[in-house]
Amino acid sequence: xxxxxxxxxxxxxxxxxxxxxxxxxxxxxxxxxxxxxxxxxxxxxxxxxxxxxxxxxxxxxxxxxxxxxxxxxxxxxxxxxxxxxxxxxxxxxxxxxxxxxxxxxxxxxxxxxxxxxxxxxxxxxxxxxxxxxxxxxxxxxxxxxxxxxxxxxxxxxxxxxxxxxxxxxxxxxxxxxxxxxxxxxxxxxxxxxxxxxxxxxxxxxxxxxxxxxxxxxxxxxxxxxxxxxxxxxxxxxxxxxxxxxxxxxxxxxxxxxxxxxxxxxxxxxxxxxxxxxxxxxxxxxxxxxxxxxxxxxxxxx
Amino acid sequence: xxxxxxxxxxxxxxxxxxxxxxxxxxxxxxxxxxxxxxxxxxxxxxxxxxxxxxxxxxxxxxxxxxxxxxxxxxxxxxxxxxxxxxxxxxxxxxxxxxxxxxxxxxxxxxxxxxxxxxxxxxxxxxxxxxxxxxxxxxxxxxxxxxxxxxxxxxxxxxxxxxxxxxxxxxxxxxxxxxxxxxxxxxxxxxxxx
Numbered sequence: 319x320x321x322x323x324x325x326x327x328x329x330x331x332x333x334x335x336x337x338x339x340x341x342x343x344x345x346x347x348x349x350x351x352x353x354x355x356x357x358x359x360x361x362x363x364x365x366x367x368x369x370x371x372x373x374x375x376x377x378x379x380x381x382x383x384x385x386x387x388x389x390x391x392x393x394x395x396x397x398x399x400x401x402x403x404x405x406x407x408x409x410x411x412x413x414x415x416x417x418x419x420x421x422x423x424x425x426x427x428x429x430x431x432x433x434x435x436x437x438x439x440x441x442x443x444x445x446x447x448x449x450x451x452x453x454x455x456x457x458x459x460x461x462x463x464x465x466x467x468x469x470x471x472x473x474x475x476x477x478x479x480x481x482x483x484x485x486x487x488x489x490x491x492x493x494x495x496x497x498x499x500x501x502x503x504x505x506x507x508x509x510x511x512x513x514x515x516x517x518x519x520x521x522x523x524x525x526x527x528x529x530x531x532x533x534x535x536x537x538x539x540x541x542x543x544x545x546x547x548x549x550x551x552x553x554x555x556x557x558x559x560x561x562x563x564x565x566x567x568x569x570x571x572x573x574x575x576x577x578x579x580x581x582x583x584x585x586x587x588x589x590x591x592x593x594x595x596x597x598x599x600x601x602x603x604x605x606x607x608x609x610x611x612x613x614x615x616x617x618x619x
Numbered sequence: 620x621x622x623x624x625x626x627x628x629x630x631x632x633x634x635x636x637x638x639x640x641x642x643x644x645x646x647x648x649x650x651x652x653x654x655x656x657x658x659x660x661x662x663x664x665x666x667x668x669x670x671x672x673x674x675x676x677x678x679x680x681x682x683x684x685x686x687x688x689x690x691x692x693x694x695x696x697x698x699x700x701x702x703x704x705x706x707x708x709x710x711x712x713x714x715x716x717x718x719x720x721x722x723x724x725x726x727x728x729x730x731x732x733x734x735x736x737x738x739x740x741x742x743x744x745x746x747x748x749x750x751x752x753x754x755x756x757x758x759x760x761x762x763x764x765x766x767x768x769x770x771x772x773x774x775x776x777x778x779x780x781x782x783x784x785x786x787x788x789x790x791x792x793x794x795x796x797x798x799x800x801x802x803x804x805x806x807x808x809x810x811x812x
Contacts, residue, residue: 424731
């Protein structure tokens with residue numbers, strides 16, 4: 319077993335991949351479905367946009383199979399904004415990932431929001447030059463994805479609901495997992511790795527450093543400036559906002575307020591001012607009342 | 620001891636704080652004009668230059684930084700920070716500080732898949748530092764420098780680390796690698812002893 323940390327043994331591109339994730343900290347990544355929305359998002363201060371055919375709330379409403387976006391939508395958005403453009407591929411669909419890399423997207427989200435293409439395996443992300451972000455609900459899932467090469471982790475939450483409860487639960491669960499590892503004596507880490515279903519070397523690294531080796535963002539259910547600041551205070555390093563902006567009544571104002579609230583997440587007086595007169599947020603769906611089969615966070619292996 | 624701040628609106632500010640701490644000093648995360656008024660040196664981190672510039676404008680930080688620089692505060696920008704310090708950004712009217720007499724081109728090396736690492740040799744580097752691996756991420760290129768601007772390091776023929784008085788700018792990310800000589804140099808510019 320090598321004594322150097324797992325991160326230190328990765329190829330040089332690892333530093334540029336995780337480096338971009340580092341640059342995206344402290345900001346908001348917004349879902350957009352066309353060039354016009356991308357412009358609204360960038361003008362509001364989004365530090366990256368996620369190019370999609372439909373926001374998660376509409377994916378839920380439409381039902382059926384959700385797939386990678388049409389390249390035309392992605393290209394239109396790339397031409398419109400100068401900030402990084404991300405796009406989603408289905409879990410395990412490495413050909414969609416190849417296509418997104420060929421289009422020159424800056425980050426690929428191997429996302430549970432789309433219908434999984436593989437019910438057992440994720441994409442081998444080490445083989446790509448483009449960095450990947452993946453969702454997780456707990457530490458084991460996060461470390462499996464990092465082991466496959468994800469350069470950024472986001473807790474999943476429950477996308478397209480506007481209900482922040484799952485985002486909170488997943489982030490708290492992840493943080494609990496990390497704190498627990500720090501308390502374990504070294505000889506218990508192998509059994510713990512088995513328990514978590516996580517690579518041993520990564521378990522050792524997290525036990526030593528007390529944090530994931532890649533940035534950890536929050537997603538799934540953020541609809542207000544207060545929600546975004548809540549996730550930041552709980553320890554998220556940046557926030558993804560999907561349906562929360564363009565399903566609200568005044569997307570431009572709400573987008574800007576959420577960006578400002580992430581920059582000032584620890585300043586309640588500022589947050590109060592930022593929350594004024596934003597108009598109605600997305601109406602949303604309470605996760606507690608949802609059927610088990612409607613939940614998408616459970617996708618991912 | 621000099622008081623160092625890192626602008627913590629967006630970007631990899633925590634990495635800069637880590638480097639300053641590794642050098643045995645300390646740095647504050649700053650977000651308001653009041654906090655900036657107290658500093659001897661400020662770092663503007665990597666991130667998205669449009670986002671950081673916009674937030675600086677909204678929260679009256681552009682003027683706060685300009686007047687702090689006028690009274691002698693040292694300033695160090697990496698990547699997005701360097702863009703914000705340039706007087707000219709090609710093809711963009713984004714909010715900026717405009718303090719270093721230079722022109723920059725954003726994302727000049729291409730999209731993320733073109734991001735790279737390169738050794739920037741020691742010949743023009745800071746005194747006493749060895750060769751240094753520079754990480755370029757969606758990096759800008761400095762296309763013109765004024766006569767008051769000194770080039771401290773180049774990659775190929777492009778200036779990648781420049782200094783004008785007590786202002787320092789890098790198009791790469793010294794906060795992501797082990798060599799701390801550039802941050803040490805900045806501490807000196809800030810009057811740190």
